[in-house]
Amino acid sequence: MTAPTGAPAPVARPAGPGTEASLAEDLDAYRLALRDHLRTEPALESFRGRRYPSTEARMADHARLERLLHDAGWSRYGWPATVGGLGGDERHRAVLYDELAAAGLPVPGQHMLLETLGPPIVRFAPELAAAYLPAYLRGEEWWGQGFSEPEAGSDLASLRCRARRDGDTYAVTGQKLWTSHGATATRLVCLVRTGTPESRHRGLSMIMIDVDSPGVTVRPIAMANGDNELAEVFFDDVVVPTSRLIGAEGQGWAVAMYLLQFERAMYAWLSAAEALRRLRELRGQLAARAAGGRPVPDGAAARLGEAYAHLVALRARSAGTVRRLAVGDTVGPEASVDKVLLATAEICLHDVARDLLGDEFLFAAEGAAGGNALAAGTVEAAQWRTDWWFSRSATILGGSAEVQRTILADHVLGLPKEAKP
Amino acid sequence: MTPMTRTTTGLDAQTAELLTGSLRKMLADNPDGSGLGDTLAELGWDEVLADDRPGATTLLFVEHGRALATSRVLDEVLLAELAPSLPAPGTGPRAPFYPLGTAAPVAPDAPLAGLLLGGLDGVAEVVVPVALDGQVGLSLVPADLVAAATRPAGGFDPASRWLLVDGPVAELTRYAGSEDGSRVWDRAVAVGRLAVAAEIIGVCAAALAIAVEHTSARVQYGRQIATFQAVRHRLSEAHVAIESARSVLAAAWKALEHPDGGSGAARLAKLRAGWAQAEVMRHALQVCGAMGLSLEHPLHRHVSRAAALDALLGGHRALTGQLGAELLTGAELDPIVEI
Incomplete structure (x- = not known):
């Protein structure tokens, strides 16, 4: 794993086939073993050519696929042991996606944001990563990304969603928009303003907010195809511990x-x-x-x-x-x-x-x-x-x-x- | 980090820079390519090739393209691939024949339609790929028989010095040099396509540099025109086209390492380079304005050369159609690239 947090080397596990360490080291061996599994595992058959009536149905079924891939070990490669992984690096994850597609299987929808939110959290918030990424890898939860706002689209540095510090907590107030998987995600990784309104990109912080916190309202947004791919999220004095920061305050x-x-x-x-x-x-x-x-x-x-x-x-x-x-x-x-x-x-x-x-x-x-x-x-x-x-x-x-x-x-x-x- | 599937290239950055510098200077002084052979010998090119054939070939042809050079170094690339299945040259040097269209071998009784990279003076035999019952025969046709069917290619790229072969040449199969040349011909076409792709990339990079320079200097409405978003975005798209051609080219060289593979990847590399030149030249011509259309401005020579090179060993439109037709009839969608 390349995360500069000094993730420990993968540990060979006593249980199971005992090949984790070698597959983490040998990408081609991983590729071939994975390919064989994907082509022969009967439990995967139901995911081939499957159509879903809604984004919610797709995400729920894909969570099941995530669980199968996790329990067989395959989706744990490319992640450090500290977050429930089995070692290896980004190439293992890339091979997983490639082999899934080659076997006629979907890449679980959750991986779109796992790929963007997972690495920074491993790098900048190892404790949060250890606490929550294992459940993500198991398909038990997934997260949304709260960046865009009504007045901050391409001009992201002008965002206004505000986090006011009060001791060990922040009070977050504002709005996020176009949040992918916002309708089903249980945590949101948000870019919020902790500096002055004029501070542009210097006054931003990244923070993880639980959707079930008091004061969070999620309104799904249907795309033109009728699917709730996106959402807008309102924060009304939502209390978030400073321990949920990803990186230091102002490092967003x-x-x-x-x-x-x-x-x-x-x-x-x-x-x-x-x-x-x-x-x-x-x-x-x-x-x-x-x-x-x-x-x-x-x-x-x-x-x-x-x-x-x-x-x-x-x-x-x-x-x-x-x-x-x-x-x-x-x-x-x-x-x-x-x-x-x-x-x-x-x-x-x-x-x-x-x-x-x-x-x-x-x-x-x-x-x-x-x-x-x-x-x-x-x-x-x-x-x-x-x-x-x-x-x-x-x-x-x-x-x-x-x-x-x-x-x-x-x-x-x-x-x-x-x-x- | 274990090496796993990573490959190392033999050509380190410093060596590549030195070679690039020498070739660039030599080709700038002699755009007709005269003396290129001597320069390559001085640089110990055979050793460089042995060390890193993809890197060295790409470097050489990118510079050849950048200089709009007209040497026949591509002939050497093809002949080196074809040599093992041909008898040793007896009467004199050979020149390969480049079929037009998708560069398919010619039917034995059809008139020739293709290109030669230069005149036939001093050439003894033209190597012509001939379609024979699902095999490719390599005919060694006496140059004087082909010469009768040639005329200067001229046309869109008057500076190319190429010859157009357009006419009947009797009894192609009489001059068989090899009746089982399928593999070597496929391989020669593949390697040739990679060389031409690199050359196109060189021409494109030079054209983009001209466009960047022009738009950064030219002032209208009181500001450099490269400060206008419409202009900037065109140049960015040209850059993307070139970089994507470079990526496919590198992937295709890697695919060619497999003894039986790589021809599909090489076709895609050529196709993407051809596509890139269409993109780059469209944008470069627009942002250079009327100046870019004038004879005295250098851009037109790049536009013409890139178009001619696109036609060599299969134009991008023809190859896209060929590829798509194969997909429609059930050919495997080769991912070409693995991690």
Whole structure:
């Protein structure tokens, strides 16, 4: 594990197959053993090709998948023993996502935020990590990320949600918006203002808040696809112990920048793995339609080829970034390249699905009698419709497309700065 | 940290920098590539290649592209791959034939449609890949027979010095050098594609540098135009395109380490480099304004060269269509890259 907290070396456990230490050291052995497990374990079968009526249903079922992966040991690699892990580094986690996708299984939705919130908490709040990450890895709880606010989207440093210190506690008052998994998460990792209103990024702190604390109100926000992927959260004098700080008071921006490395690297890799699975599924759906006498539209080959090429480019770039994280390198502004490639690949894949499925994507034939040409594909098309809306967030969440291009212009190309109004 | 799946490259940063400097100076002084062979010999290139073939080949071709050089060093790359399955050259040097389109081997009775990287003076034989019942034959066609079907390629990139081969050459199979050349031809195409991808990346990097320089100097509305977001974002997108091509290129070199693999990855590397040049040149041309369209400004030479290189060993549009058609008919979606 590369976390600079001095995580102890993984301990070989007396129980079980006794191979934990060697799999933590030997990535290829881990990969092969995992691959074998995922292809042969009957308990995983129900997660293949599964569609869910709501985000809540999906998260609940994915928590079950998390538990299975945890109990078999696989999802514990890549995390230090102090948080219930079995050692190894970021590459183990990346291999887990890749092998899940290759085996036709989903990556549990909880891992999106585990990847962004887990590493900074291990690094900056080892006691909190030891207390709560084991339950996350077991699928018993998951967290949301409270960064954006109504008046602070791309301009994150202008956020206003306030934490006033009173001895050993803070009183948090304000609002967070667009909180992913906010409707089901039980803890929120929030960036709050502990400095003066004018202090910008210098006056921020990162803190973990339990959703069941008095004064917290969560209002789910349905995306255009009808799913409660997001939420807005209101804090009304919520009392939070200072022991819930992640990093020191005033260090919030540095923690957020540390966190962003994992968002750029691990989340991109995870998403690329899932996208490759979805492209494989799309190809299968088109082939099934063609076999049923509905040929693919003109230009389909070039579109599929383009989507695949974008995905391979993303994988090639992202793999390098994951490897850099795994050896402890700091990933800087150049990671915006990864983020742009991720958005490009996701947008392309879902546009291709939408265009090639055509009428089937646009029109639901729910309730149609069997034998109707449109009816067969309805379930798959419904999933693509849901995912299409989510794919549009690829150029918005975690730093918009515009922010990424500006970072590259400023810090990588070294262009003269944009004129301030 | 155990090495596990990490690979080390033989070329350390300092050596790479020295080699880059020498090649850049040499190619800047001799853009026609004359003397490149001597320079490579002086640099001990064979040893450099033995040490780190991916690193050295990428470095050489990036610089070749950056300088818009017109040497035939790519011929050497292909010929080195083809040599083991061909008889030793007897009558004189050889030149490979580069089919157009997806760079598929030519049908035995079809007219040739392809490129040569230079004139046939002094060349004895042209190596032509011929499709034979699912195999690839390598024909060693006497150069004078091919010469009759050639004319200067000119066109969009008048500076290329390439020849277009466009016409019938009788009885291609009569000159068989090898009847079982599938593997070596695939491999030669793969390595050639990686070299050309690197060359395209070099041309693109040079074009982006021109665009950055221009927009940082040019003042309108009282400020450098690179301070306008619309301009900055175009340049960032060009950068992303180049970096993504570099990443796929590096991944493809790694895939080529497998004795039987790597041709799919090499095709993708070429495809992504070709895609990158379309992106980069579109943005660079826009931000350089009318100046970039003028003959005296250097940008047009990059635009033209990148387009010509894109067509060499398979253009990105043709390759994307080919790849997609294979996927539609059930080809495995190779992840190409592993952690």
